[in-house]
Amino acid sequence: MPEPIRLPAYRQTQCKTCSLAPLCLPGSASPEEVDMLDDVVKHVRAMKENDFLFRQGDSFNSIYVIRSGVLKSVCLSETGEEKIIGIHLPGESIGLSGLGSEAYPVSVQALESTEVCEIPFAPLDELLIRLPQIRRHLMRAMSSEIRNTQQMTRLHSKKAADARVVSLLVNLSARFHSLGYAANQLHLSISRNEIGNYLGLAGETVSRVFTRLQQNGQIEVDGKQVRLLQPIQSIN
Numbered sequence: 001m002p003e004p005i006r007l008p009a010y011r012q013t014q015c016k017t018c019s020l021a022p023l024c025l026p027g028s029a030s031p032e033e034v035d036m037l038d039d040v041v042k043h044v045r046a047m048k049e050n051d052f053l054f055r056q057g058d059s060f061n062s063i064y065v066i067r068s069g070v071l072k073s074v075c076l077s078e079t080g081e082e083k084i085i086g087i088h089l090p091g092e093s094i095g096l097s098g099l100g101s102e103a104y105p106v107s108v109q110a111l112e113s114t115e116v117c118e119i120p121f122a123p124l125d126e127l128l129i130r131l132p133q134i135r136r137h138l139m140r141a142m143s144s145e146i147r148n149t150q151q152m153t154r155l156h157s158k159k160a161a162d163a164r165v166v167s168l169l170v171n172l173s174a175r176f177h178s179l180g181y182a183a184n185q186l187h188l189s190i191s192r193n194e195i196g197n198y199l200g201l202a203g204e205t206v207s208r209v210f211t212r213l214q215q216n217g218q219i220e221v222d223g224k225q226v227r228l229l230q231p232i233q234s235i236n
Contacts, residue, residue, distance in 0.1 A: 015041060018067070026220040033131050040127055042118040053094070053108040060098030062118045066090045069114025070189040072198075073106045084198040086148060087111075087190060089175050093141040111189035165197045167217070173228055184228040198231065 015038050046068055047053065053064060056076055066088055073086035073094070085106060088094050098104040105160070128135040149170060169186065177183040188195075193203035194212070213219045220227040 015043075028048075032123050033096065033134060036131065037129060037134060039183060040120060041122040041193075042120070045118055046113045047114045047116065048111040049110055049112050051110045051114075053110070054106060056107045058104050060102050062091055062103055062120045063095040063099075063124070064116045064118055065093050065115055066121070067115040070093070070111045070187075071108050071114055071116075072111055072190065072194070073108050074105050082197070085192055087172070089172075090179055093138075097141050099142075113193075145231070161199075161201050161205050162209050162212065164201060165195070165202065165206060166213070168195065169228065186226050188224045188226055191217075 015034050045064075047069070053071065056074075066230045070092055071088045071094065072084050073088065075083050075085050077083065087099065088108075094108055094116075095104065128138065156169075172188075173183065173186045176186045189200070191203075195201075196203040196206045199206070210219070210221060214221060218228070218230055220229055
């Protein structure tokens with residue numbers, strides 16, 4: 001197995017001045033509670049494209065919140081085959097799946113230059129006793145991670161390749177919209193082959209679907225930028 005990639009040192013910032021605070025923190029959290037959380041959060045860890053945040057089987061020590069960039073979750077089979085099971089965007093938490101087994105069940109890798117905030121879980125666990133609002137917010141984040149997994153399962157149940165690709169585009173568009181981007185605009189850091197891996201399709205099939213959607217006037221593609229040319233509800 002390759003040696004773990006050494007990541008650059010943390011760059012200090014504060015939760016209360018972070019532009020993603022409305023996504024990461026409950027609106028009801030008081031300034032004092034945010035200051036307490038700041039004492040345990042490590043800000044900000046920078047990653048390059050293809051760097052690993054952690055690897056499958058590593059001991060669970062921390063959860064992470066994505067500050068910028070995009071990551072993918074990858075599960076390795078016993079034969080070493082890679083399967084992408086998640087795509088993660090800014091403001092989303094990652095690593096909670098390791099909580100039950102005390103080891104991360106997946107590897108997480110950067111799809112582009114990325115920054116994350118690390119929250120060591122042991123001090124956070126102690127702190128959450130005193131911060132019920134943040135504890136409930138963390139539980140909602142765990143619920144969101146479960147919902148994303150369920151959505152992935154539903155994507156795989158769709159027989160038509162077009163339906164799988166479109167569902168993914170709509171899902172990502174909605175998540176980018178929550179970050180303040182236009183509802184019909186999204187940035188795809190993930191390649192066509194990776195999309196195919198994620199959706200259970202061949203990369204060539206994904207490329208053909210993109211071509212059909214463009215020919216039908218449903219999307220417009222410019223490199224990694226994809227624009228939905230019809231209302232989201234009508235692309236299904």
